[in-house]
Amino acid sequence: MRHVLPFEKPIFELEEQLAALEAQPAPTPAVQDSIQRMRVEITRMTRERYENLDPWEIVQVSRHPERPQTADYLELLFDEFVELHGDRAFGDDRAIVTGFAKLDRRRVMVVGHQKGRTLKERNEFFYGCAHPEGYRKARYRMKMASRYGLPIVCLIDTPGAYPGVGAEERGQAYNIAVNLRDMSTLEVPIVCVVIGEGGSGGALGIGIGDHVAMLQNAYYSVISPEGCAGILWKHSEHADKAARALKFTSRDLLELGVVEEIIPEPLGGAHRNHRHTATAVKSSIVAALKSLETLSVEELLERRYQRFRRIGVFEETGSA
Amino acid sequence: MSTTRRSGEQSWLQFLKRPKRGVPEGLWLRCDGCSATVFRNQVEENLNVCPECDHHFQVPTAVRLRQLLDPDSFEEWYADMAPGDPLQFADRVSYRDRLKAEQKKTGLKDACTVGRGYMRGRPLVFGMTDSSFIMGSMGSVVGEKLTRAVERATELKLPLVVVSGSGGGARMHEGILSLMQMGKVAAALARFRQARGLFISVLTNPTMGGVAASFASLGDVILAEPRALVGFAGPRVVQATCKMDLPEGFQTSEFLLKHGFIDRIVHRRQLRSEVARIIDYCTR
Numbered sequence: 001m002r003h004v005l006p007f008e009k010p011i012f013e014l015e016e017q018l019a020a021l022e023a024q025p026a027p028t029p030a031v032q033d034s035i036q037r038m039r040v041e042i043t044r045m046t047r048e049r050y051e052n053l054d055p056w057e058i059v060q061v062s063r064h065p066e067r068p069q070t071a072d073y074l075e076l077l078f079d080e081f082v083e084l085h086g087d088r089a090f091g092d093d094r095a096i097v098t099g100f101a102k103l104d105r106r107r108v109m110v111v112g113h114q115k116g117r118t119l120k121e122r123n124e125f126f127y128g129c130a131h132p133e134g135y136r137k138a139r140y141r142m143k144m145a146s147r148y149g150l151p152i153v154c155l156i157d158t159p160g161a162y163p164g165v166g167a168e169e170r171g172q173a174y175n176i177a178v179n180l181r182d183m184s185t186l187e188v189p190i191v192c193v194v195i196g197e198g199g200s201g202g203a204l205g206i207g208i209g210d211h212v213a214m215l216q217n218a219y220y221s222v223i224s225p226e227g228c229a230g231i232l233w234k235h236s237e238h239a240d241k242a243a244r245a246l247k248f249t250s251r252d253l254l255e256l257g258v259v260e261e262i263i264p265e266p267l268g269g270a271h272r273n274h275r276h277t278a279t280a281v282k283s284s285i286v287a288a289l290k291s292l293e294t295l296s297v298e299e300l301l302e303r304r305y306q307r308f309r310r311i312g313v314f315e316e317t318g319s320a
Numbered sequence: 321m322s323t324t325r326r327s328g329e330q331s332w333l334q335f336l337k338r339p340k341r342g343v344p345e346g347l348w349l350r351c352d353g354c355s356a357t358v359f360r361n362q363v364e365e366n367l368n369v370c371p372e373c374d375h376h377f378q379v380p381t382a383v384r385l386r387q388l389l390d391p392d393s394f395e396e397w398y399a400d401m402a403p404g405d406p407l408q409f410a411d412r413v414s415y416r417d418r419l420k421a422e423q424k425k426t427g428l429k430d431a432c433t434v435g436r437g438y439m440r441g442r443p444l445v446f447g448m449t450d451s452s453f454i455m456g457s458m459g460s461v462v463g464e465k466l467t468r469a470v471e472r473a474t475e476l477k478l479p480l481v482v483v484s485g486s487g488g489g490a491r492m493h494e495g496i497l498s499l500m501q502m503g504k505v506a507a508a509l510a511r512f513r514q515a516r517g518l519f520i521s522v523l524t525n526p527t528m529g530g531v532a533a534s535f536a537s538l539g540d541v542i543l544a545e546p547r548a549l550v551g552f553a554g555p556r557v558v559q560a561t562c563k564m565d566l567p568e569g570f571q572t573s574e575f576l577l578k579h580g581f582i583d584r585i586v587h588r589r590q591l592r593s594e595v596a597r598i599i600d601y602c603t604r
Contacts, residue, residue: 161533161552161553162561163552163553163554163557163558163561164553164558164561164562165558165562165564165566165567165570167552167553168551168552168553168558168570168571168575169575169579170579171537171579171580171581172533172551172552172553173529173532173533173536173537173550173551173552174533174537174581176533176534176552177502177506177532177533177534177535177536177537177538178537178538180502180503180506180507180533180534181506181507181509181510181513181538182510184503184506184507184510185507185510185511185514200490200499200530201490201499201502201529201530201533201552204499204500204502204503205533207503208503208506208507220496221495221496221499222490222491222492222494222495222496222498222499222530223490223492227557228492231492232411232412232492233411233412241411242411245407245409245410245411246407246409246492246495246496247407247495247496248495248496252495252496253496256406256495256496256497258496258497258500304507305507305511308500308503308504308507309467309504309507309508311460311497311500311501311504312460312461312463312464312497312500312501312504313404313406313460313494313497314401314402314403314404314460314461314464315401315402315403315404316398316400316401316402317400318400
């Protein structure tokens with residue numbers, strides 16, 4: 001069963017009609033003709049719908065259960081992946097996967113959120129919501145990468161860091177904070193891609209990069225639209241309003257200077273074609289690494305510092 | 321301790337504690353800690369600590385500066401910096417109107433104040449967030465002021481003391497720009513640390529979310545006022561996720577101390593001397 005988002009329904013209905021027509025053993029020229037017209041119509045509808053997604057619809061696309069996840073990119077994008085488990089302190093948080101990987105001939109360290117595909121996986125991975133040990137695991141691997149000169153690729157896809165009793169007991173805030181601080185001084189290029197949900201501190205905890213790209217229908221926000229609606233509109237059912245107010249789509253973030261690049265998705269969203277999506281993500285990462293590799297460590301670190309340093313909007317009269 | 325102190329005046333306190341109407345606004349305070357009704361004057365003379373139960377009330381910026389720094393020693397930096405409205409944000413109220421109301425209420429331009437001062441004769445760079453200004457949340461102004469304070473502390477080779485109070489974490493109204501301030505301040509602190517700067521972080525009630533998950537947790541020494549609420553996710557969110565009763569004292573200073581995430585719990589009365597003492601240990 002395919003998962004159909006509410007606004008995709010008309011498209012899917014047409015696709016079903018098309019499938020029924022195509023299934024006819026000996027189509028008459030008239031049927032062939034309507035198949036042709038239907039195909040054109042479906043493409044037109046999909047394009048029109050996807051070019052005009054509302055921010056709240058984008059959130060739904062970014063959370064689509066069939067959307068490619070870190071595990072898919074590990075398969076489609078890298079030639080080899082050697083997973084490295086555990087944080088050397090508490091456990092092995094499955095919500096963040098880390099390990100060596102080969103990207104063409106480059107050796108890199110990959111750090112990525114993992115949401116899980118099956119129900120069993122999702123429960124084990126806490127739907128991509130990492131605990132403190134996940135951030136510690138990521139930090140351990142990234143520091144190692146820095147020592148051995150391996151560029152770091154971070155794939156961001158989380159609703160947020162896990163809000164639980166154990167997470168608080170084990171220092172959720174502290175571990176995210178230390179990642180922000182320590183990533184800023186790692187002596188290798190860091191390339192981040194928000195592949196789905198960029199949920200607040202949970203995303204930023206592996207998001208301090210030299211080049212940060214976003215997939216077209218990803219979002220990256222200070223708070224989830226539901227959380228924001230719950231606080232400011234007093235009810236999470238206003239999530240669509242919060243989604244519009246927060247300006248968190250890839251287009252918004254490019255405009256705000258928070259990301260460098262939008263990676264286009266195939267027609268109808270990344271979930272429609274994993275392979276094409278992965279190809280686009282790969283060429284973005286490779287191009288970013290190529291240009292970052294020409295910098296000296298000093299240049300790289302200064303550039304990363306300034307990348308975050310310049311973000312912020314305020315007024316200053318200069319009188320004080 | 322607080323119960324024994326109270327026992328002698330039990331009946332008087334019972335009288336005070338009973339719900340009543342028509343209490344003149346401003347003269348009396350209801351303590352969040354023990355629910356006693358206490359004289360505002362008495363609380364203020366006691367460093368904004370409840371004389372009955374030691375509950376530490378939130379302290380406005382001007383008062384905190386007076387309590388902590390040597391008289392007339394504070395030189396404020398970037399006092400003219402004011403928030404913009406980069407997203408043209410509006411919920412039920414527009415961010416611009418909200419800012420105006422908060423500015424009027426607090427007399428501040430934004431939640432953060434930074435500058436240079438002396439604590440018991442020791443020079444330092446001081447910063448604080450005021451939890452009464454949009455929950456002490458961090459938007460661009462808070463992030464920028466703190467980052468500049470860290471950078472200047474690095475240049476001046478001075479210790480840095482930041483007192484945080486923030487129920488809001490990263491400020492929603494400035495969206496992703498607020499989130500990025502966490503990275504910005506943390507990066508400045510990384511450089512400060514590499515330059516062997518001493519950062520003392522003081523957590524006050526409440527310090528949550530994006531503030532807890534950036535500068536507030538990055539102190540070389542982290543002190544907290546007693547019974548402050550400190551954590552990443554709000555207790556209601558945690559409860560909704562875990563679907564269980566939260567442990568007693570969850571996300572308090574005492575909870576953090578027990579779990580190893582802060583160094584010391586310090587009563588407001590001792591805060592100045594404790595900070596001064598730590599500075600003496602760590603500076604040449």
